[in-house]
Structure formats: structure tokens, C-alpha cells
Amino acid sequence: MTASSRLIFALLWFASLLVVGVVTAAQTRREPAPVISGDNFGFRPEGWNGRARTGTFVVKINGEWVEVQSMMKTVPATTR
Numbered sequence: 001m002t003a004s005s006r007l008i009f010a011l012l013w014f015a016s017l018l019v020v021g022v023v024t025a026a027q028t029r030r031e032p033a034p035v036i037s038g039d040n041f042g043f044r045p046e047g048w049n050g051r052a053r054t055g056t057f058v059v060k061i062n063g064e065w066v067e068v069q070s071m072m073k074t075v076p077a078t079t080r
Contacts, residue, residue, distance in 0.1 A: 035058055035065050037058075037060070037065075039060070040059060040060045041057075041058075041059055041060075042057070042058050042059075042060070042065065043055050043056070043057055043058070044056045044057075044058050044065070056068070
């Protein structure tokens, strides 16, 4: 490989790095999906499962929508 071909190769490689950097920097963050809501309780749709809408239940705390976490309480099955 001659010196000029190495220089051309290095310049093309550097240009490709710049192009990738510009494309990556141009991508924006995705904003959270809009919330279908009442005053303090809502549903954030995320997609579809067949004909059923999928998403997350949210509550409004201090003006910010926060995901709901469910807690399952175990109850012993006894017969009396």
C-alpha cells in the first residue's frame, strides 16, 4: 500500500466516523406516551395485543405520572 492510498483510506475512515456521529446525535429521545386519564389516575397506552390495548396504569403524584405497582396479598385457603 502506498502512502497516498493509506492517507485516502484514513480520511475515508475518519469521514465515516463523523457521519455515524452526526446520525447518532440527530436521534432524539422518545417522549413518554400520552396518558388517558382522569384527575389523578390514568392509563398510558403502549401497544396492541391483537385487538386488545396494552399499557400501564399510572397515578399522578406531585404533578408527575408514576407507574402503578400492584401487590398481591396471599390469603390462606382454609376450610372451617
